[in-house]
Amino acid sequence: MNAVELRAIQAPIKERYRAEPGAARFTLKARGTLDEKNIACKVETGHALAVAGLHRATGGTGLELCSGDMLLEALVACAGVTLKAVAMALEIPLSAGTVSAEGDLDFRGTLGVVKDVPVGFDQIRIIFELETDAPQEKLDQLLKLTERYCVVYQTIRNGPSMAVEMRRSV
Template sequence: MNTAVMEKPEKVAINGVDVPTLLATIGAVGAQPELAQFTFRANSKWLAGTHSQARINGFSGAGGDHTRVEDFVVEGDHPSVLCGGDAAPAPVEYLLSALAACITAGIGNIASARQVKLTSVETTVEGDMDMQGILGLNDEVRNGFNNIRASFKIAGDAPSEKLQQIVEQSMARSAVLDVLTNGVKVNVDIAA
């Protein structure tokens, strides 16, 4: 009789995710929950018309302040049909993109932690908006999206049920989806 203990295979990097570091991070935060407190920030300046430019760099978390090698620069504008210069995506398009990026990142991490090799992930996010609200034409119409739809095409070396579970877990852990579905208090300070 073989009494050798079956060892679980060690988790390895897969899908571009350093799984040992991911699992170590989860373990460290589990042991020290104060490390989970993060503050992200973006600083924006008006350029002209509906065109603005935001710089993203620096955040606090994991017990300290962090800066990146260089700023990420993000510009926003409105389409010309909405009196903008069409010099950049509309802010609401960034919101849709942020939702897609957040869930897609989660899919990559979760699949990797489960040692599922992904071959492709495609995400489409669409939002419907009645512009009467934002244009001040009807106070009964909300200013933002009234419906958002997301669809995912995912392929990898696991059965479709497992791939679907990965997407569902990513949605359950998505910070952007949480903000959109549960809302968040926004505090505003105005200096004139």
């Protein structure tokens, strides 16, 4: 795919969303089933079944996926796809590249060992390593627009309103 093809695909979608703002609103969903025997949750990804469990630092076996790792993986996936789309739209040539995310957290908060230690990541870093001959000002623009349009990055950065409820299954 090239910039012209991408614009051709997205143009009617963008036009529809301009004309019908409500058509642009979607509810994405995820669902998991609690494991009956282990401290694990089977998450339906749409393409496979992912089994999430405790991180080794909290007593897990390391055989299941850690939800913190999954969050970083979702961030890497979204940032990588966004970067590729923006690079294509700006006609920035990329020979190759990698996207990495790393996050720091203190498991004393998760385990309730120290009450004033926050639960969750206190810092997340995204690192793009690109093979390109594009000038720096184009790469600066690429980074700025990737940050702006990456859904997972913006969601983490801006902290959406959240609601939690518990229901009895029938």
